[in-house]
Amino acid sequence: MRFSVHIVQLSNSPKMNPYLLPMTSRIESLRKYRYKIHPIRVVKFLVVLVLLMAYIAWKVVPKLLPQPEPKVxxxxxxxxxxxxxxxxPVSKSLGKNAIAIVTTMNKRTAAKITNYKINLIGTNRTARWLKEATLTTEHALNDxxxxxxxTAQTNLLSNMQMLEIEAEGILMEIPFKKPKYYAPKPVVFCVSPQFAAEQWQTFLVQLHVSKRxxxxxxxLYVVSMVxxxxxxxKEYEKLGLVSIEPWLTIKFPETDGPYLEPNRNVELRNQAAAHTDCLLMYKEAVSFVGILDMDDILIPTNANSYYEEFEREYAGSWEISALHYDKFDYQTIKTAELETQSISSIxxxxxxxRTKDAGKSFLRPERFNSxxxxxxxxxxxxxxxLTPEQNPITWQRKLVPTNGIFHLKKMYYVEAGxxxxxxxxxxxxxxxxELISEKHLKEIDDDLKKMLSLPSIANLSTSLPQDDFYMNIVFSCYNESFYHIRDTQWLYNDITCVNAFNCELPQxxxxxxxHSDATYHSGxxxxPITYHYATDSFFSNEIGCYQ
Structure with missing residues (x-):
């Protein structure tokens, strides 16, 4: 049977709308197909879900929760x-109402002393706060x-009137003071504690070069001095040209039992504590702080002041933590009479x-707290x-290549004529x-002669030391204690405690x-720590030239 299809094209036929067939059934009446879940699939799904939840609980959740302090x-x-x-009350780097405490502490108190925290309580007229203080150190923990x-640091409350340390319900009040907010100059030099000091010529060089x-x-920090x-x-201090602070021998007046003697078991009378005290004292008042010994003389190069040189070397960089100057040893002369002093001759x-000593740093005080x-x-x-969102930058000391410290390591007497x-x-x-210009050297000498002509200073000429006594004893003792080890490159801080407290100093x-002294107190x-401190420090002439 054959079928044929005839397509008839209608011309001029009217446009017809599509014809929709009526629905003959409802959606509800459509046939439903059931999906069967296999039991093994269910078990696998549950196992994966349990493992995922366990991983989140083990790895992710602990990071979101506050971390407990490690047990010390x-x-x-x-x-x-x-x-x-x-x-x-206000600090550029420590924040508002900050507390900073400088201590000599036995780091064998804990496995890692910097993980230990102490409780500090601050009180004003209306409130009393307790906060933990963090501990930091400038010494290696394996020394x-x-x-x-x-150093202990925290932030407490405004207008604080009393400061206390608390441990297991026991309290001890600590005397405190405010830092300086004004200084005579934009730069301060923190000079290491002087003991059995007699070489007055170095003081004249240091002061008239740096200050004048x-x-x-x-x-200055002074333990003992001729x-x-x-x-x-003191005559220079009366003129506002120098500040003097007693540096005290560490004493524990009252204890319950035996203890390790601190002065023989700390690095060089804890000079670092004196320098840190000086840094904290002036950190809000000056632009730069220098860490020096009395015989470390720094003369600016291509600058008319320390401030100008330090600003030039920092160059506004946040990546420079401090400026470091190498220390070059020199030998020179000195005369015994006060009226014959000449810095030009020295x-x-x-x-x-040929020798060279460890260098010294000069820093912006707002960048350091110790x-x-x-x-x-x-x-x-x-x-x-610099900001919470920014990636950190890395600090680095800058070695100043164009200048160095003129270290008066050895000075020997010559006749003035x-x-x-x-x-x-x-x-x-x-x-x-040249180390210094002739013009600047003449200005320094002229100022020196003017100062030495003052009657209050000139009258001291006959009483000042005119020979080396303690200098030779101290140098010999230092050489026997650690200099000879250092010079042979075998001085390791984890083996040798650099200390010379046992030096015998005849009077x-x-x-x-x-000698510095004070009223000592025991808390x-x-x-695990019992605290001791001193008040009403002064200088006594009844102790002698000891460390």
Missing amino acids: ALFQNTHTFIHSAYYF RCDYSLI LYGAHLQ ESYFKLI VKNSRRL TWSHYSRNSDRKPIY NVPGGALPVNPGDNIT REEMPCI PSMW
Whole structure:
């Protein structure tokens, strides 16, 4: 059977709308198909879900929850000496109502002393707050010295009137003071604690170079000193040219039992604590802080002041933590009579030695809250966050290549009539330019002669030391204790505690000394640390030239 399809094209036919067939059934009446889930699939799904939840609970949730403080293993009951406590109503780096405490603490108190926290209580007229203070140190935790500089820092309440330490319900009040908010100069030099000091010529060089011409204020710490030398410094202090602070021998007046003697088991009378105290004292008042020994002389190069040189070397960079200057050893002359002093003669008759000592740092105080005796151990390879969202930058000390410290390591006496003319030495940094200009050297000498002509200073001429006594004893003792080890490159801090407290210092009846002293206090016995401190510090002429 054959079928044929005829397509008829209609012309001029009207346009027709599509025709929709009516629905003959409802959706509800459509046939439903059931999906059957296999039991094994259900088991597998549940196992995966349980494992996923366990992973989240193990790895993810703990990171979202507040982390508990690690438990600090405490080893023994120890003693701590509080050198100073500062209260900062306002601070550029510590924040508002900040507390900073400088201590000499036995780091063997705990497995890691910087993980331990102490409770501090601040009280004003209307409130009383308790907060934990974090501990930091400038010494390596594996140092052989048992005692170290430890600083405690926290923030409490405004208008604080009383500060206390709390441990297991036992309280001890701590005297505190506010830092300086004004200084005579924009730069302060923190000079290491002086003991059995007698070489007054270095003080004259340091002060008249740094203070009178290049704009730095001297902050001295004194343990013991020949009395006439001390009187000379006091005359300069009366004129506002230097500040003097007693640096106290560490004492634990009252204890419940035996303890490790701190002065023999801390690095060099804890100079780092003195430098940290100075940094905290001036951190809100000056633009730069220098860490120096009395015989470390820095002369700016291609600048008229320290401020100008330091600003130039920092160049506004946040990546420079501190400026570091190498320390070059020199030998030079000195004369015994006060009226014959000439800084020009000392500089022009200097001869550079082959040895070189560890350098010193100069820093912006708002970037540090503590420092070691040469530089802050926090000045290298430390990440710094300028904003919470920004990736950190890394701090690094900058070695200043064009300048160096003129270190008066050895000075020997010559007759005033036999002083050679000499010549200006070259700058030890670049070995090309002169160390100092003739113009500046003349200005310094003129100022020196003017000061020495004052009757109150000129009258001290006959009583000042005119020979080396303690200098030779101390140098010999230091050499036997650690210098000879250092010079052979075998001085390791985890093996040797750099300390010379056992040096025997004979006393001279014809050359009496003053020594720092105070009223010492012991707090109640606490676990794990009992605290001691001093008040009403002064200088006594009844102790002698000891450390």
